[in-house]
Amino acid sequence: MSVSVRIPTILRTYTGGNAEVSGEGATLRDVLAKLDSDYPGIGARILDESGKIRRFVNVYVGEEDVRFADGLDTPAPEGTQISIIPAVAGG
Amino acid sequence: MSLDFGPAVGLSCRECGTRYPLGPSFACLECFGPLEAAYSFGTVTRADIESGPANIWRYRSLLPVPVDVASKPNMNPGWTKLVKAGNLGRALGLKNLYVKDDSGNPTHSFKDRVVAIAVEAARNFGFHTLSCSSTGNLAGAVTAAAARAGLEACVFIPANLEAAKIAMARVFGGKLIGIDGTYDEVNRFCSELIGDPLGDKWGFVNVNLRPYYAEGSKTLAYEIAEQLGWRLPEQIVIPIASGSQLTKIDKGFRELVQLGLVEDTPYKIFGAQAAGCSPVSTAYKAGHDVVQPVKPDTIAKSLAIGNPADGPYVLDIARRTGGAVEDVTDAEIVAAIKLLASTEGVFAETAGGVTVGVLKKLAESGRLDPEAETVVLNTGDGLKTLDAISDDAQPTAVIRPSLDAFRATV
Numbered sequence: 318m319s320v321s322v323r324i325p326t327i328l329r330t331y332t333g334g335n336a337e338v339s340g341e342g343a344t345l346r347d348v349l350a351k352l353d354s355d356y357p358g359i360g361a362r363i364l365d366e367s368g369k370i371r372r373f374v375n376v377y378v379g380e381e382d383v384r385f386a387d388g389l390d391t392p393a394p395e396g397t398q399i400s401i402i403p404a405v406a407g408g
Numbered sequence: 409m410s411l412d413f414g415p416a417v418g419l420s421c422r423e424c425g426t427r428y429p430l431g432p433s434f435a436c437l438e439c440f441g442p443l444e445a446a447y448s449f450g451t452v453t454r455a456d457i458e459s460g461p462a463n464i465w466r467y468r469s470l471l472p473v474p475v476d477v478a479s480k481p482n483m484n485p486g487w488t489k490l491v492k493a494g495n496l497g498r499a500l501g502l503k504n505l506y507v508k509d510d511s512g513n514p515t516h517s518f519k520d521r522v523v524a525i526a527v528e529a530a531r532n533f534g535f536h537t538l539s540c541s542s543t544g545n546l547a548g549a550v551t552a553a554a555a556r557a558g559l560e561a562c563v564f565i566p567a568n569l570e571a572a573k574i575a576m577a578r579v580f581g582g583k584l585i586g587i588d589g590t591y592d593e594v595n596r597f598c599s600e601l602i603g604d605p606l607g608d609k610w611g612f613v614n615v616n617l618r619p620y621y622a623e624g625s626k627t628l629a630y631e632i633a634e635q636l637g638w639r640l641p642e643q644i645v646i647p648i649a650s651g652s653q654l655t656k657i658d659k660g661f662r663e664l665v666q667l668g669l670v671e672d673t674p675y676k677i678f679g680a681q682a683a684g685c686s687p688v689s690t691a692y693k694a695g696h697d698v699v700q701p702v703k704p705d706t707i708a709k710s711l712a713i714g715n716p717a718d719g720p721y722v723l724d725i726a727r728r729t730g731g732a733v734e735d736v737t738d739a740e741i742v743a744a745i746k747l748l749a750s751t752e753g754v755f756a757e758t759a760g761g762v763t764v765g766v767l768k769k770l771a772e773s774g775r776l777d778p779e780a781e782t783v784v785l786n787t788g789d790g791l792k793t794l795d796a797i798s799d800d801a802q803p804t805a806v807i808r809p810s811l812d813a814f815r816a817t818v
Contacts, residue, residue, distance in 0.1 A: 323600065325599075326603045327435055327440075329603075336603060362439075371439060373423065373435070373436075377596065380593075385701070402599045403434065403435035404717055
């Protein structure tokens with residue numbers, strides 16, 4: 318499945334400055350694996366040593382925070398937009 | 409650009425400790441952790457502070473602001489009342505209770521403190537627009553501060569906020585954008601706007617200016633200690649939205665000890681949430697150190713942040729200090745607003761109802777020491793959330809203007 322991935326400013330050094338890149342995979346896990354093979358090193362910034370999403374990273378598939386869905390197993394249907402956002406904002 | 413952040417010398421990651429130069433950055437390039445201001449403090453004395461103005465700038469030597477900060481147009485918040493709450497204390501069985509009442513700030517909430525620091529950061533970085541995601545209080549503080557500082561303002565709120573908060577955010581000018589979604593969705597939108605050329609010269613006070621902005625909450629700690637006669641309170645109850653205020657009050661207390669301004673005495677920090685948005689309280693009670701986000705449903709809209717960024721730190725602090733995190737229902741919030749108002753003459757917004765409600769619950773369950781010096785925070789004005797209590801605050805009776813009619817009702 319082809320999806321688009323929005324890259325936060327702090328990870329754009331990996332994507333040559335691109336704010337949005339295309340990705341591929343049936344689930345978020347697959348998309349992040351493909352992203353890491355296209356842009357080596359980016360995966361380790363999003364996932365911790367044990368392979369979980371880092372605690373200060375929010376990932377959205379479409380409009381949904383994946384922690385309300387199936388986490389890394391959240392399906393990534395064709396054409397979905399995935400957003401990766403630092404979780405440090407808030408009132 | 410020559411930056412002047414006073415004693416702040418850089419930014420440091422709260423998670424991994426990586427250091428960065430001062431800049432409009434907010435997340436660690438290594439681990440995404442939040443960045444916070446790091447300082448090299450000079451000698452600071454009680455006398456220096458006491459000779460300063462009756463606002464937060466008396467603590468300028470402990471904040472990321474230039475030394476001449478008080479001479480620039482700003483809202484000059486702070487030095488709000490610490491009310492000795494004997495009546496409320498008697499009602500709850502607490503012998504030594506104080507209310508720190510931040511409804512006395514210029515736009516009637518504690519947010520004026522944090523925004524005042526953010527204005528200085530925006531000036532330092534040459535931003536032309538001040539912005540934020542907000543549950544209402546912050547929006548009003550930002551538009552007012554921008555007006556006074558001569559900056560543009562554009563603030564983003566969930567469209568369904570209380571009417572008074574919308575009016576307060578709009579009356580000062582600037583743009584007010586209502587977003588059809590929750591606060592967390594507004595927040596996400598703002599985080600994406602920062603990475604877009606559209607938001608390039610914008611200072612989002614609670615995102616790219618967050619390391620500076622958040623330091624404003626330390627002034628609550630400084631003021632409470634100074635107003636108690638340069639002493640740390642033994643127990644303090646603080647509301648949790650993102651959790652930033654609670655973590656910064658702890659930081660403020662520790663700085664006062666580090667600088668020798670107060671004695672190193674133990675203090676317990678208690679966090680307060682609404683049951684309809686209690687991800688931190690839930691994690692605390694379950695013994696977890698991660699906070700699972702929730703979708704909020706509570707009348708306490710200013711605390712309705714389902715994904716609190718500082719939640720894990722709140723858990724650490726509550727446990728380290730021997731405090732706790734507790735939550736109360738909407739009915740308990742309304743009852744607590746009325747209790748505080750009818751005992752101390754302080755009319756709190758719903759967030760204050762949450763905090764006083766939790767104070768009551770902690771007192772009744774024996775988790776507060778009834779003899780200990782205890783401070784409870786009211787962070788905003790009840791006039792902003794009138795709807796929450798208007799059904800319960802109607803005239804006692806409506807009568808003809810006659811003595812007979814009055815005699816019949818009393």
